[in-house]
Amino acid sequence: MILVTGAGGKTGQAIVGVLAAHKQTVRALVRRREQARPLRSLGAADVVVEDMLSRAGVARAMASVRAVYWIAPNIHPEEGRMGRIAIAAARAAGVRRFVYHSVLHPQTRAMPHHWQKLGVEERLFESGLDFTVLQPAPYMQNVLPYWDTVLSEGAYRVPYGEGAALSLVDLEDVAEAAARVLTGADHEGATYELAGPEALSPSAIARALSRALGRPVEAETVEVSEWVDRARAGGLEEYSVAALSKMFRYYDSFGLSGSPRVLQWLLRRRPTTFGEFLDRARRAGSGAGAPRG
Numbered sequence: 272m273i274l275v276t277g278a279g280g281k282t283g284q285a286i287v288g289v290l291a292a293h294k295q296t297v298r299a300l301v302r303r304r305e306q307a308r309p310l311r312s313l314g315a316a317d318v319v320v321e322d323m324l325s326r327a328g329v330a331r332a333m334a335s336v337r338a339v340y341w342i343a344p345n346i347h348p349e350e351g352r353m354g355r356i357a358i359a360a361a362r363a364a365g366v367r368r369f370v371y372h373s374v375l376h377p378q379t380r381a382m383p384h385h386w387q388k389l390g391v392e393e394r395l396f397e398s399g400l401d402f403t404v405l406q407p408a409p410y411m412q413n414v415l416p417y418w419d420t421v422l423s424e425g426a427y428r429v430p431y432g433e434g435a436a437l438s439l440v441d442l443e444d445v446a447e448a449a450a451r452v453l454t455g456a457d458h459e460g461a462t463y464e465l466a467g468p469e470a471l472s473p474s475a476i477a478r479a480l481s482r483a484l485g486r487p488v489e490a491e492t493v494e495v496s497e498w499v500d501r502a503r504a505g506g507l508e509e510y511s512v513a514a515l516s517k518m519f520r521y522y523d524s525f526g527l528s529g530s531p532r533v534l535q536w537l538l539r540r541r542p543t544t545f546g547e548f549l550d551r552a553r554r555a556g557s558g559a560g561a562p563r564g
């Protein structure tokens with residue numbers, strides 16, 4: 272049995288689906304009961320509802336588990352504490368493999384949610400567990416929520432400018448690589464950067480959207496302060512507002528790029544390009560946030 276945490280989110284669902292397709296028995300840990308049904312339809316054999324900050328809850332989830340695929344909630348102020356709880360529970364339960372879904376460049380102190388992940392990686396090195404760390408770049412799927420504005424206004428509006436070259440990676444490639452690491456041999460002690468094939472600036476993303484849709488799309492930079500006002504009005508909590516603002520400023524100055532070579536080696540094929548991802552997303556058609564152009 273493989274335990275996947277944070278399983279109700281977009282990363283968790285992708286990982287559970289691919290592991291089930293690889294005929295693995297999966298237990299999914301979710302926060303809310305209503306997240307169970309979609310995970311069962313993706314192939315999870317078992318779904319447990321637990322708080323990742325509860326020692327007792329995490330210990331229950333780890334019982335009879337061979338490996339853990341540990342996904343933390345996105346931009347959580349207590350990811351470090353959650354990581355310590357999970358590592359201690361895995362050790363106590365005799366779990367053999369611990370694969371951590373980290374992030375590209377966790378060494379970046381200027382981005383608090385990256386820096387927290389570096390701390391969890393360090394705890395893993397010292398844990399005595401048989402671990403692997405995966406460090407994915409930002410997902411191509413992050414572009415999908417912009418789709419409606421792209422269609423209605425011909426604008427791809429983001430709170431960073433042309434300096435922000437991002438090695439966007441297809442979450443489906445990340446999930447496939449994760450399944451290979453969990454089911455294959457000789458990945459113990461490894462740290463793998465999982466980056467897409469091209470570092471894309473906002474205008475390169477706009478050009479790809481324009482090609483996929485067959486209509487003009489321009490990249491536009493929104494002030495971070497304007498994004499903050501809208502995020503607060505939408506109810507985003509302050510830790511996330513602060514962490515994301517710092518991330519946008521970092522992206523603007525330095526981008527976030529890596530090499531696709533390790534992902535290519537794990538997949539035994541070239542990673543998906545952004546153009547291929549957009550074509551697939553268009554073919555998939557309707558659904559929340561999905562392209563309909």
Ligand SMILES: NC(=O)c1ccc[n+]([C@@H]2O[C@H](COP(=O)([O-])OP(=O)(O)OC[C@H]3O[C@@H](n4cnc5c(N)ncnc54)[C@H](OP(=O)(O)O)[C@@H]3O)[C@@H](O)[C@H]2O)c1
Binds near residue numbers: 279302343344384
């Ligand atoms: N997005 C990217 O481009 C990217 C790239 C690299 C790495 N990552 C990393 O991937 C991880 C997952 O990101 P994601 O975008 O898939 O996140 P997500 O969609 O927000 O999913 C996280 C899940 O964790 C659940 N959760 C929150 N607090 C919890 C708690 N205390 N106990 C149990 N479950 C809890 C959430 O439940 P609710 O639905 O109830 O909120 C949600 O279902 C993050 O650590 C992120 O840093 C993301």
